Structure formats: C-alpha cells, structure tokens
Amino acid sequence: MRSTMQDVPLSIGDLVRYGTTVHGDAEVVTWTGGEPRRATYREVGRRAAQLAHALRALGVTGDQRVATFQWNNQEHLEAYLAVPAMGAVLHTLNIRLHPEQVAYVANHAEDHAVIVDASLIPLFAPLLPKLTTVRHVIVAGDPDADPSPLAADGVEVHRYDDLIDGRPEEFDWPAVDERDAAAMCYTSGTTGDPKGVVYSHRSIWLHSMQVCMSDGKGLSQADNALAIVPMFHAMSWGLPYAAMMVGPSLLLTDRFLQPGPIADMIEAERPTIAAAVPTIWQGLVAELEERPRDVSSLNRVVVGGAACPPSLMRAFDERFGVPIVHAWGMTETSPLGSVANPPAGTEGEERWAYRLSQGRLPASVQGRLVADGGTVVPNDGKGVGELQVRGPWITGAYYKDPDPAKFQDGWLRTGDVGTLSPDGFLTLTDRAKDVIKSGGEWISSVELENRVMEHPAVAEAAVIAVPDPKWDERPLVAVVLREGRAADAAELRAHLADRVARWQVPERWAFISEVPKTSVGKFDKKTLRKEHAEGSLKVIEERG
Amino acid sequence: MRSTMQDVPLSIGDLVRYGTTVHGDAEVVTWTGGEPRRATYREVGRRAAQLAHALRALGVTGDQRVATFQWNNQEHLEAYLAVPAMGAVLHTLNIRLHPEQVAYVANHAEDHAVIVDASLIPLFAPLLPKLTTVRHVIVAGDPDADPSPLAADGVEVHRYDDLIDGRPEEFDWPAVDERDAAAMCYTSGTTGDPKGVVYSHRSIWLHSMQVCMSDGKGLSQADNALAIVPMFHAMSWGLPYAAMMVGPSLLLTDRFLQPGPIADMIEAERPTIAAAVPTIWQGLVAELEERPRDVSSLNRVVVGGAACPPSLMRAFDERFGVPIVHAWGMTETSPLGSVANPPAGTEGEERWAYRLSQGRLPASVQGRLVADGGTVVPNDGKGVGELQVRGPWITGAYYKDPDPAKFQDGWLRTGDVGTLSPDGFLTLTDRAKDVIKSGGEWISSVELENRVMEHPAVAEAAVIAVPDPKWDERPLVAVVLREGRAADAAELRAHLADRVARWQVPERWAFISEVPKTSVGKFDKKTLRKEHAEGSLKVIEERG
Structure with missing residues (x-):
C-alpha cells in the first residue's frame, strides 16, 4: 500500500529558493583583513542565478562537474548554490593536496570548469596544463590579480564578475531525482590515490536537517555561524547548506586562517557557533593568552576532523566559558557522524567522559563494531572493534571505484577503532592502521597522546607503533615541546606513570619540532612511521 | 550521474531499533490518577516486538491495517512502534468522531484488527457489529473491565497482555520501501465523509527530524515531553516518533485530560515541553488561578490545532514565564507546517507579532497563496489568498479518493486563508469557508474573535458570516461569558471600536453557554451557521 504523501524530491534547487528568499536578509560576511565584504542571502541568490546562467553559456549541461579551487568566501558559496541547483555537480578541490593529487582528482572527476580564487593562481597555474578535461577557468576575487600564468591549450580563462555581470538574476532551477549527484569531494587518503x-x-538535504537538530549541531536562525573548516574539506561540515535551510548569518574566513585574524573575526562579528579542527583552537588559545579578545559571543564550538585533546576542551571551558562540542565524521559520512552532546542530568566527570567521547550516533547513522575476525562486537562500552556505519548520507562506494575492501554487507568500514556504549556514544581509540598490539594487548595511541599532551611542557604528541622483539609492537611517542619549555623522556614517563597502566608507558621517545600533518590537518603518522623505518627519527630509549 | 551514497530507506523499523536501544533508559510515563505507570523505552521496545509477533499470529501480514481506539498511553505507543515496523499500517481511530463516522472510517480503511482501551469498551461495543472487515479486537488496559459487550459475528476478542505474554522480545523488523504506507489518519472534516x-x-522520518530541529519544536534528549494532543489526532503532532529519534522521556495523559489532572501531571513529572490545543491551556490557566501548581519545569508549550488567542499567549508569559509557541498544521501535513519561532533580535511588539502569527514555514514545507481566480499572490505580508502547500510530508491525495478539488498542480489546498510575509511567516485570517465578505471587503473572523476574547468578561467567541441585505455578508459574534461576569453587546462593541476598523464592528451578537466544538476541539462554525439558519440562535442586534 502506497502512502498518499506527495512525491516531492529533496533538492538543492528548493533549498536555494528557500534560503535566498525566506532568509533573504541573512548575511554572508567574508573576511578580507580590512573591512569585511557583506552580502545578503538574497544577493547571493541573485548572483548564484547569474553564475548558473554563465555556466550554461559556457556549455555546462547535465551532470557535468564544475570544480572550485577556493577559500571560504562568498563566491565559493555562490558556486555551492548554483552548481548543484542547476543540475550539475560541484567538485570542491582541496587546495592543500599535493599538486599531482589535485591533477589526478580533477581528471578522475572529469571537471569541465574550475572556479579559482585569484590568490591561488600561483598554486593553480602549474597544474592547469595537466588537467585533461578542463575547458574553462573562472578567476574569482581580486580584480588586480594577473591571470596570465593561467595558460593551457584549449582552456578559456574568464573573470568571475565579468562572466556573471548582466545575466538574469533568477534561474528556474530544474527538477532533479533526489538520488542524483549534487556534489563530490575526494578523500585525502594517506595511501594510494584519493577516492x-x-x-x-x-x-x-537529510544531512542539513541533522546539522540543525537540537541534538546535532543545533544550527538555527538565531545563530551567526563562523565556518573555519574549509569548504574544500567535507563540504565545510555541512554548514553552507544547513545555513540555507534555517538562515543563520554565515561568516567566512577567506584565506585568513591564522589565530590572529580568527580572534579578530570573533571579536568583530560575534559568531555564536564556530567549526574547525583542533589545531585551529590550539592556536587560538595561545593567541588569546598573548592578546586577549572578546570571544563571549560563542555559545559553542564544534571540533572534529581529529580527536580533540581533553586539555584543549577543558581550557576552552575554563578560560572562555565556551563549550567545545566534540564531533566525529569523515568525507565518506557527509561528514556528520556523531556529536558529543552529553545526556541531560549528567554532571562532573561523568559529563566530561561523555563530552570527551566522539559523541552519540544519531538515528540516521547506524553504527556497529566489527572485530578482526569479522564478528560484530556488542555495544557495551568495552568491546573494541572497527566502526562500520550505515545510513542515507554514508557512502556505499567510491566514484568509479567500488573498492569492496572498504565495505562489508553494505556498511562502510571507517578504519576507526573504538567502543560503542549501550547509549550510542562512540569512543575512538585508534585508526585501524595505528593500533598498537603489545604482548597481545591493545594500546590506544590516542589515549597515550592525550595523556602526554596533558603535560604542561608538551604542545603536541603523536604515537606510532614500532616493532619490538619481545612484545611484537611497542608505542613510540613523537613530542613537540612548547616554546621555552623543557621536559625529557624520564619526566614524561613519570607523568604517564600516574595516568596509564604501567605496562603501557612507552620506552621510546623522539623530540621533534613539528608533527607532520596531512592536507586536512590530521597527524600524518604514515610519515612518522616512514621516518622511523628509515632511521631519520632520532629515538631516545628510556626505561628508568 | 548517481551519487555514491548508500540507498538506505528511512524506516520506522530502524527508528524503533534505535530509540529502544540507544535511548533505552528513557521513560514512558502513563498517568493513572494514582501512581503513574512507568516503563523504559527498552521495555516498550520488547513489548512492541511481542505485539508484532502476536499480530502476526492473528494473521496480520503485508500492509494490513491495525487500528487503535485508545487514549495516549504506553500500549498505544507500543502499537505506534510495532504496527508500522512490522510492515503493517497503523490506523488511529478518532474516539471522538460520531460512531457512524468511526464505522465508516474503519470499513473504508478495511481494518483487520482493532486495539481498544478497556475504558472505551462502552463506546466501541455498539460500533463493532457495523465493522465489516475487523476480525480481532484486542482489549488493552484495566484487566477487570468486562469485555462481554464486545460481541460480533466472526470477531475474536483478546486481552492485550495475555496475547503478547511469553512471545519473543525481539522482532526482525523487515526492510521496507520508504514510500510505503506506515500509518493513516482520517480528517474529521465537518462536511462529507472523513478522508x-x-x-x-x-x-x-523526515517529519520527526523537523520536530527535533532547533527551529522546529527543538525536541531533544534533554526534554521531558508531555503529549496531551491525542495520539488519534494527526499522530499526536509527531511527538511519539520524534521521541524515538532523540530520546526524551514521554509523559502520556491516558484519559485524564481535565485541567486538574494536567496541572498535577506537570507539577509531579516536570515536563519541559507540552503540546495541546488552545482549549486545554485556557482550562489550565483557570485551574492554576484557582489552585496554583508548580509549572516552572516547562520551557515551552506548543499550541496548534486552532489559532491561539493572543490573550492566552500573553497570560502564559506573564503568569507562568512559559512561552507558548504557536504552530500550524493539519492532518494532511503530518501535521507540522509552521512554527512561530520569532527571528533573533526582534523585541517587544514586533516579536509578539511574529509569535502571534502561525509561524514560519520550514524549507521542507513550501507555501504559496492563491487568490480566488487561481492566481498566485505575492508573499508580501499583505496579499491574501488560500494557502497551498507542497512537500515530502504533505498529502497529495486522499486514500481511495483522489479528490482533485483539494489539490492544484500537486499542491495541497489547505482551505486556510491568510498572508505570507517575505520572511516566510504565515498569518491565517480565516478558513476559506469562514471568510466574511462585507461590501466587497474581507473581514477576518479570527481577528474579530481574538479582539472580542481580549475583553475580560469573555471566555470564548466565535464569529460566522450571516447574510446581510446591504453588505452581502456581515459578521455575527457568538459569545460565551466567563462565570460570574457580565457584558452586553453595547459594551463589547465599544471594546471593539478601539481595536478594529469601524466598519468591521459587528451588529449581531448571540450570548451562548458554550461554543460547539468539532471532535478535535475546534470551533464548529458549521453548527453555528446551521443554528442561525434555523433560527435557533437568539441574535441581538445592536448598532448604537
């Protein structure tokens, strides 16, 4: 028996129509270093319509891919709206990928046009000759930037503003099948080609609703949302589309991602919510210590992309009265997986334990833990396994690459290892490939890192497994000390002795100037492992 | 180009699995007059599984309809979960419909089984012989109730608890097509057969997400939700399913719908949110004046089903510090249409104007106004037309009755007349059939009713159009005075003179003891019009 409900597809076109009219007065504010650029959602909607007309004029039809190579700014948002709404597919290129990988990705997606920020011409120009399907490059931003480096056979170069100027300010966004492609993003895997x-x-659409649910990120019209997480990383965690759904103002960082400008932005524009990886907030804490700013407008800060050090979460609470809300997700999960909203009524350390977990999986994201042998582990908060997820905004394949090893019975294998509590809270202890198996027992590299980072002299710590003749594997800690602070391996071992089981305390330590990072700011343990294997990491052994 | 997203259907089975495990500790509390009955979501989940096994044993297969004739209580919730999750269709019978209409509805839906609350046996028994498709009656509740009146050829009568006792506490909820029927509800139209x-x-699923959105009803795990709106009225406004999605405790009134018990419930169980039609809150204000209770746990009260008198909203704010959140919807809209969350930053009377409107339509509910001739009226907050809506939880037909007059180009004609502001706020002035056209100008019956009800002596007021030789139509006000208070037509006219345009002040008044109500508690203007036409309404004419 069929329902009598209308068969209305969920579509970006309807989202754009709604957000740019009903919430037409909301503002998009792009940071410039000087006076911020301001536009209403209504104006952004008109320009998105003009952009869609311009892209049609350039021959963009059907589901052709239109790529972006841009910072978080108004023009990038216009592309977010126009490209999927017109039925084409938005492809956000990660400007921090290795140039060879950017070229691979653009060719693999068969991008037809690329919108490039003027400030990124020097980065993009050397790539352009390697892009085999791109026919149009559209330069947005600074009108004085020199486009001449953008030269390649068969490629036309356009100025964004010139291209859209004078075109109709309305576009009859076509009907779509809701299961059709709207946007794509490649993972920045540390092994093999991006996927x-x-x-x-x-x-x-469904993901945007989740972002706006009270137990999601609770985004609402009353918010003023600062999107620091790049629009080329997992769709800026869904903020741009969720903003169209409920109408908060949207504050975009452009290229000003350093702690100083971010602190200035918060003081000047008074966002209520902000989203970024832990590194950004680490930097902000140091910045505000040095030069305080008023960050009291924030009523929550969403942190994901990597596990947030507990010391950072506590610092934010204590110093600024701003709760960091821990979240977990990945490009493959749109990305919102879990959000650590602690259960009502919890207090003190129990509440902290919930807040420090990766959070609760919502109804739309089913999770299960699978042990090495392929058996499902009970969700008792103790059993450890690889997290597998299932749901309407979880990928079930990779583009032109089904990669069956990443899926099991239709569930995505996340590569993350941890526990699930009976009340649905996820605690990750490792990436599957980072797990340390010492004498038959697992040691959590994340746990060790967090404990080491609680030492006042430590800025960052990354733990990898290294071969050990007696225990098979043992942890090695790569430590970055804070400027002007000192601590040696013996002191850090003593610090850990109170905090973890005795047999877990590492014997191998390396003091380095910086933890290598991936293009999305995560600890790049692959590089550390390689350095260790090659003997280029200077290791101190300390058993005292 | 297809997306790579998993094709996971949105299903009640998954919702039940999630809510009864992850939120297994949340409570369902059923009021009894004495000690409330308590069960966890986990227990309710087990009993829902048992109920599904029992229904299968009774021959319920495929998309057969299982009806309920119940109050808001734990067993009704168990049916809400079990019936759609097992792939059958839940049909909530409205116990307040005329018996002939209940029989019509049950036969039209071809109900196979009916779960009847023991307290409703006297009401249901006379109907039973008229039900042509029902094979099983399952009596829930009071074990001492006498089931012997439930006798009809070919109908088996069962005890709910006996029927489920000993059956397996898990059920492998089958996969479904998300567009298949899950539940049905008949409108209680005042004309013609219910639809x-x-x-x-x-x-x-989508509607439940909306209920949990910050700008929806913001339902969250932190809530304790009091569902006064009956589970046989438009699915209790979506609270039961939304509760499974995010895990608030759920407080159910059973048959205790009088102001006294409701005030007791609020004081004893401390809900944070409650939902009911205006009449309930009118009664509560009077009750609390007489015998105060602590209602401070409420942080919002959702009111819909009929326009909320402004005086009631202000009273709630002033006396209890509890905001009434005005919402609009209908059975055909699942029912959540608009919710009056005022825009951030608005204050004073501007904020009140937003709060008194029917609220903002969300992205998933598209709205347009259509004038008499069929032309679309601009959303400028001034143009008046019939509201038409479109969206994934809006009906596009009636069951076995397409009724094309109720739809236009796939949009539902709501029969409600009003304005839409540029920022998406809906203000209803009338039901289409209640519109008063006086000398070519429209008079809003709702506006007049609200203004009359601001008079301290007036408990209720209903306005209908009556024929007028000079103006075609003029308003007639039927007034119910508060106990012990007096006011005559001249005084009420003087009261109105300051509040509405002079030409709108009605000349015709009727003082009655009670406004006739429909089965869902709305003013039954059809009956008033009939009484007026028959001359049984005593009308006072006053032009002074």
Missing part, C-alpha cells in the same frame, strides 16, 4: 565521494541532493 | 491521509515511512 571520490559523491553526495546526492537527498543526502545533503 | 484518509496515509503517511509513509519516509514522511514520518
């Missing part, structure tokens, strides 16, 4: 995840109109 | 609306798994 494409293709979001649908449906997945983006 | 069936059939909700899908998809529509219920």
